Amino acid sequence: MPNEKGGAIKLDFTKYSKPADGKLYKVGDTESIVVAHGLFGSKTNWRSIARRMAEQFGVDVYTVDLRNHGDSGHADSMTYMDHARDLENFLNDQDLTQNVALIGHSMGGKAVQTLALDLADLPSSNNPITSLISVDMTPARGALSPEFANYLQAMIDIDAARCTSNKEADEMLQKWESDPGIRAFLLTNLTQNPVERNIKSFRIPVRKMQDLLPSLGDFPFDPPGTDKSGKGQVDGQQRSSRSWDGHTLFIKGERSKYINRHNIPICDAFFPNAQHASLDTGHWVQAEKPLEFAELVKNFLLRKPLQGIE
Structure with a gap:
């Protein structure tokens, strides 16, 4: 794989096309779904469920390899801002300009959260992202296990x-x-x-x-109202406070520690319209309960009521 010093990495991807006849249902206003995997994962981890979502939701689903993973290029930096720039570049390359739902698991969850926050200042008419789903990952900072x-x-x-x-x-x-x-x-x-x-x-x-x-335990933004005294910098600039008021879902694995009562308030500070749901799984939610996961995503995109975290 090429070794790139800086700038966006062109992400390798697989596209799962919606049915040609448009049968079954269309999930609300969503026109496409982009999926980002977790650490040490790749786009192939999502092959079965991405195909299922494309067929049943009536939308195109794109699974990407993040930088330094799968068939995408290698780079000397792998911050969440790096991932966000790669993903934004991918959306532009694929002409995904409106009604995009982002799904990210673990590291990919923080990556898609970063992109949503980075584009939060765009007017809604110019913002491609309308829905965000983070699977068993919050924007909280902390050392990796x-x-x-x-x-x-x-x-x-x-x-x-x-x-x-x-x-x-x-x-x-x-x-x-x-x-x-x-x-x-x-x-x-x-x-x-x-x-x-x-x-x-x-x-x-x-x-x-x-x-x-170590950079994967960080997060590039502060929630609104954060006291900036003593805060560090990201990419040579002072951290900025951001929030995104779009349609957001955090899915917790009930037997996983990644989403918990300590960091749920951080999720809600960054994403004030966030909903929370859980499935009886460990950290690999979509792999352990693929049918239930797809149903949960469908109901969220259709704006149906969800069962929250107990």
Whole structure:
């Protein structure tokens, strides 16, 4: 993958087209959905549910690979403002200029929140985003769980071992992660080495990402009313206070710690029209309950009442 120093990265994507006959229902005013995956994920993680949403919702669904992930380019920076600029560039390239719903899981959730806030000052007639769905992720700041650094170290070890099969890599990964489902997810990043075809290597820049991980615990904006004394800077500029009053949904995995009573008020400060709902899952909400997830998204886009977090 190309190594880019600065500027927006052109994101690789898959488009799932709406049915040609327009059958079933149209989800309100939504014309297209753009989906951003989480850390160590890719657009392929959303393949089944994206196809389902396109067919059942009657809209085009785009799944993207964020920078340093999947088939998109590599870069030396991976802040949420970087992700937001990449996503805005993608919307422009695809001529998605109105009635776009953004869905983001985990890291992708913070990425789409950042884009919505960054474009919040645009008049509604010029703002492409009308709906925002963040899956098990809030705009709160905090250090990443140590497990993510452990996963990266495991990938670096696997790269150094020059494994020749996924089975061999999985055996090494068991030292770091006992859950076979999580190991399988991480190993979706393992591919044939482009030079030595008999060797497996990771498509994500694992060594570079060790230095980039800390930025993923940050968030580039402050909620309205924040005391700015002692606040840091983002991309060389003082953090600004932002809010977005668009149609917003936070979906919590009930067995996940990422959305909780401590950070829900932060969600509501940034997104005053936010709704909250939950499903009986861990962190990978859409993978664990795909049918229920799609139904929840549909009802939200149709502006139907939702069952909130208990």
